[in-house]
Amino acid sequence: xxxxxLYSTFLTLKNDNLSxxxxxxxxxxxxxxxxxLSEYNISNIGELSKMKKKVxxxxxxxxxxxxxxGDEIDKKNKFSTTHxxxxxxxxxGSNHYITSANLIENENIPKLKEKLxxxxxxxxxxxxxxxxxxxxxxxISEKGGAGLGLIEMARKSGExxxxxxxxxxxxxxxxxxxxxxxxxxxxxxxQQYLHIPISIARNFHLKVISWxxxxxxxxxxxxxxxxxxxxxxxxxxxxQLDELKVKKLVYIALVEILQNISKHSKEVGxxxxxxxxxxxxxxxxxxxxxxxxxxxxxxxxxxxxxYLNSLDKSGLNEFYKSTLLDGEDTYNGGAGLGLIDIAxxxxxxxxxxxxxxxNNTSFFSLIVRV
Amino acid sequence: MENILFIEETEETxxxxxxxxxxxxxxxxxxxxxxxxxxxEPVHKWMSEYLSSPAKDTVMNLKLEYFNxxxxxxxxxxxxxxxxxxxxSYNVKICWFYSQSDELIESRGRELKNLVNIPFELTQx
Numbered sequence: 243x244x245x246x247x248l249y250s251t252f253l254t255l256k257n258d259n260l261s262x263x264x265x266x267x268x269x270x271x272x273x274x275x276x277x278x279l280s281e282y283n284i285s286n287i288g289e290l291s292k293m294k295k296k297v298x299x300x301x302x303x304x305x306x307x308x309x310x311x312g313d314e315i316d317k318k319n320k321f322s323t324t325h326x327x328x329x330x331x332x333x334x335g336s337n338h339y340i341t342s343a344n345l346i347e348n349e350n351i352p353k354l355k356e357k358l359x360x361x362x363x364x365x366x367x368x369x370x371x372x373x374x375x376x377x378x379x380x381x382i383s384e385k386g387g388a389g390l391g392l393i394e395m396a397r398k399s400g401e402x403x404x405x406x407x408x409x410x411x412x413x414x415x416x417x418x419x420x421x422x423x424x425x426x427x428x429x430x431x432x433q434q435y436l437h438i439p440i441s442i443a444r445n446f447h448l449k450v451i452s453w454x455x456x457x458x459x460x461x462x463x464x465x466x467x468x469x470x471x472x473x474x475x476x477x478x479x480x481x482q483l484d485e486l487k488v489k490k491l492v493y494i495a496l497v498e499i500l501q502n503i504s505k506h507s508k509e510v511g512x513x514x515x516x517x518x519x520x521x522x523x524x525x526x527x528x529x530x531x532x533x534x535x536x537x538x539x540x541x542x543x544x545x546x547x548x549y550l551n552s553l554d555k556s557g558l559n560e561f562y563k564s565t566l567l568d569g570e571d572t573y574n575g576g577a578g579l580g581l582i583d584i585a586x587x588x589x590x591x592x593x594x595x596x597x598x599x600x601n602n603t604s605f606f607s608l609i610v611r612v
Numbered sequence: 613m614e615n616i617l618f619i620e621e622t623e624e625t626x627x628x629x630x631x632x633x634x635x636x637x638x639x640x641x642x643x644x645x646x647x648x649x650x651x652x653e654p655v656h657k658w659m660s661e662y663l664s665s666p667a668k669d670t671v672m673n674l675k676l677e678y679f680n681x682x683x684x685x686x687x688x689x690x691x692x693x694x695x696x697x698x699x700x701s702y703n704v705k706i707c708w709f710y711s712q713s714d715e716l717i718e719s720r721g722r723e724l725k726n727l728v729n730i731p732f733e734l735t736q737x
Binding site: 464465468469472473485486487490491493494497498501504505559563566567579580582583 | 623644646678680682688692713
């Protein structure tokens with residue numbers, strides 16, 4: 243992953259109020275944090291609580307689908323499909339899109355397709371009676387695979403379920419499933435982006451796999467959004483066999499980077515917006531952030547970054563200590579220490595650039611490798 | 613000054629338990645607030661009042677799992693206040709705890725220890 247990839251991802255998601263892409267472990271704890279995160283963001287843009295509830299319920303079904311399909315394959319084929327499990331939530335205007343990706347066995351595709359087509363052919367009332375019928379029929383609900391989850395998603399969404407299959411090998415395929423919840427707002431500027439085809443989610447999945455992305459988040463970066471994200475990453479990492487020191491370093495770098503976005507991002511309509519992307523390559527983690535800053539801040543930030551990059555590790559440690567002892571607190575509680583801390587914990591130099599975004603602002607991207 | 617300063621631990625802020633009579637202070641847990649100076653404000657206030665009538669012996673136990681850079685600055689300020697007390701010939705000791713194999717917190721403690729002239733113990737738990 244390089245700096246340009248971050249910017250191109252930002253541009254793809256430019257109109258999103260919230261975008262969240264997650265790959266990896268889907269335990270109950272993590273799924274509840276994802277729901278917290280999305281609920282926080284939804285309530286922030288002043289939407290109806292009814293919609294919030296629908297989105298959360300669809301997410302839950304989505305996670306359960308991912309876990310159920312994945313676990314089945316893991317058990318049968320004795321290999322981990324964790325890295326193929328992906329979840330996307332996007333909010334554009336008043337519309338929500340929820341997409342999952344996971345591996346399924348090729349031999350199960352025809353049956354699944356049949357189920358999905360049937361669900362999509364039914365009216366609201368027909369879906370309800372099918373739901374009740376399956377619910378009361380104990381024989382088929384045994385494995386939880388009677389399609390109740392899919393029916394529930396279709397009912398909550400009120401729209402057709404979109405799906406796609408991409409061959410992985412002669413035994414397995416990726417299964418993509420997308421539900422949408424359309425808002426009621428009309429003449430919304432975002433209505434032109436009303437339809438996000440499922441192919442876009444598939445493209446994201448390909449990127450997620452090739453860059454080994456663990457998480458992408460675009461949205462508000464206040465502390466209430468940062469905390470659930472930290473928790474998720476912490477849990478996701480604890481399920482892997484990294485040593486404690488690496489985990490701690492990653493965590494420290496994450497905190498500084500996320501809070502840096504919150505502090506320095508230009509505020510637009512009460513939001514401190516930015517994008518955050520975290521990936522893993524071999525044994526090291528790639529943590530990157532991007533946010534808009536006003537053009538007049540660019541020179542001093544650039545100077546600061548260049549200075550940090552000119553120092554070696556011991557120079558950075560000295561600079562850290564002298565800044566720590568310097569009693570002056572910089573504006574809004576920041577200590578000016580954050581960037582120094584990031585620099586001294588990173589493996590190699592800080593990578594950054596500034597791309598002109600419009601007349602007054604630039605997109606600032608930063609990549610740190612730990 | 614209240615004899616006891618107690619602030620409960622949260623997901624992002626540490627436990628604060630200061631006892632003026634015993635001269636015993638503890639900061640433990642995670643300290644990740646975005647604006648650490650406002651979180652630590654009551655702590656500084658309490659400390660500066662404590663300095664005017666301190667106990668004979670003062671022990672500060674620091675048992676942190678994580679702290680952000682904004683909190684590092686606040687911790688430093690607290691340690692510097694204790695250094696003042698030490699320079700007035702009071703018994704002052706800082707105990708920095710780190711869990712086994714937590715090299716990062718250990719090295720952060722060592723770094724702080726080297727910055728001040730005050731008894732500073734690093735203890736593995």
